[in-house]
Amino acid sequence: MTTTTAEGLWARCYHPAPDRPRQLVCFPHAGGSAPFYHPMSAQLSPVAEVLSVQYPGRQDRRTETSPSDIAAMADLVYAALRDRLGARPTAFFGHSMGAMVAFEVARRLEADGGELTHLFASARRAPSRYRAESVHRRDDDGIVAELKRLSGTNTALLGDEELLRMVLPAVRSDYTAVETYRCDPGASIKAPITALTGDNDPLTTREEAADWRLHTTGAFDVRVFPGGHFYLASQAPAVLALLREHLADGGELAR
Numbered sequence: 001m002t003t004t005t006a007e008g009l010w011a012r013c014y015h016p017a018p019d020r021p022r023q024l025v026c027f028p029h030a031g032g033s034a035p036f037y038h039p040m041s042a043q044l045s046p047v048a049e050v051l052s053v054q055y056p057g058r059q060d061r062r063t064e065t066s067p068s069d070i071a072a073m074a075d076l077v078y079a080a081l082r083d084r085l086g087a088r089p090t091a092f093f094g095h096s097m098g099a100m101v102a103f104e105v106a107r108r109l110e111a112d113g114g115e116l117t118h119l120f121a122s123a124r125r126a127p128s129r130y131r132a133e134s135v136h137r138r139d140d141d142g143i144v145a146e147l148k149r150l151s152g153t154n155t156a157l158l159g160d161e162e163l164l165r166m167v168l169p170a171v172r173s174d175y176t177a178v179e180t181y182r183c184d185p186g187a188s189i190k191a192p193i194t195a196l197t198g199d200n201d202p203l204t205t206r207e208e209a210a211d212w213r214l215h216t217t218g219a220f221d222v223r224v225f226p227g228g229h230f231y232l233a234s235q236a237p238a239v240l241a242l243l244r245e246h247l248a249d250g251g252e253l254a255r
Contacts, residue, residue, distance in 0.1 A: 009061070010080035012052045014038050015045040022048045022089045022117070022247050025081070027098030027105075029123070030174035031147065031167065033058045036095075043240050048091075048247040051084070053077060053098075057170030066169075068176035070097075074104030078112075085109055091118040091246060095232065096203070097178045099124035103215065106189045116191035118246055119216075122239075123201055123229050125208030127183035127215055135175045140168055143175065185214070192219040196239065198231030199224050 011025070012034040024044060026037040034052035041050035055073065057066030067073045078085075094102030099121040106116050135146050193216040197209040206224055213220040223242065225235040232239060 006080040007084055010054060010077060011084070012054055013049065014041045014052065015050065017045050017049040020045075020047065020049045022091070023051060023084075023087075024048050024091050024093060024243065024247060025051045025053065025085070025102075027053050027077075027092065027094035027102045028055065029096035029098055030178055031058075031171040032095070032098070035059075037093075039236070040093075040240065040243075043236075044243060044247065047244055051081075053101075055170070055174075057173060058167060062166055062170075066173040068173040068180075070100050070104055070177045070181040073101050073177060074108060077101065078105050078108040081105075082109075082112070086114055089115075089117050091120065091243075092116060093120040093122065093243065094124070095122040096124050096229065097174055098122075100127065100178065100181055103127055103189070106191060107187065110189055110191070116189065119189065119191050119193045120196060120243065121193060121209075121212050122196040123198065123204060123231070125204045126195075126211035126213075127181075127187060128185040129208045129211050130182070133179040135179065143168060143171055146175075147171070188215045188217055190217050192216060192221075194220070194242070195222045196242075197222070197224055198227035198229060198235075200226075200228045201231070203229055 026040065028034065028036045034054040037050065037052040041052065044050050054061060055066055056064035067076065092102040092106060094100070102119060103121065106119055109116055135143060138146070193212050195209040195212040197204050197206060199206070210222050212222070225231045225238060227234050
């Protein structure tokens, strides 16, 4: 597989903007897929080119096995996008599981001599904050119940048994990756980090989000929005304004 083919497999660019000076790479949540960020791509295309990562095991990659390990996922993402990440100033945005994958890809990028302008870690506690969780060990009904609780999956999908059978293996792999992830408490990146969280998120407290400050040697900020785990649905304008400010001013936000 060539680099170009790998890049196309792992990332979607819904609104190509090769003339933009900066790019934003977006990482979906557990069970999520690249189109989750289609609206964000449209809104931010005037200031940056947006790439949305497509994990294996869903949609056009549904026949592939999704890694059940965050480090393995990060290795694959970085290998596929390495050349693209060095092409121009780049920021990452990751939601929930995506924040963890983005952090690990950022570690690999910096270890390889690359630079990230900013990491936006959304709806996920800091890598060093651990909770004992076992959603991945539940039966299918138990996993569906968790998806409904977090309101992160379309209700039409939850009611379609055939579609559920197709997506649940990937969802279970994602939850396995999230719940078995362990990070060295001292692991950090040079890039500034902004942690974003909903004030009613059952998976992340404000204190757990604030501890992302332990994982950067650069600037840090935390932004709290009204809402739960998927606060993005109702707070999209505020989040987009934050991202637009960073991407438009060349990465000086929170420095």
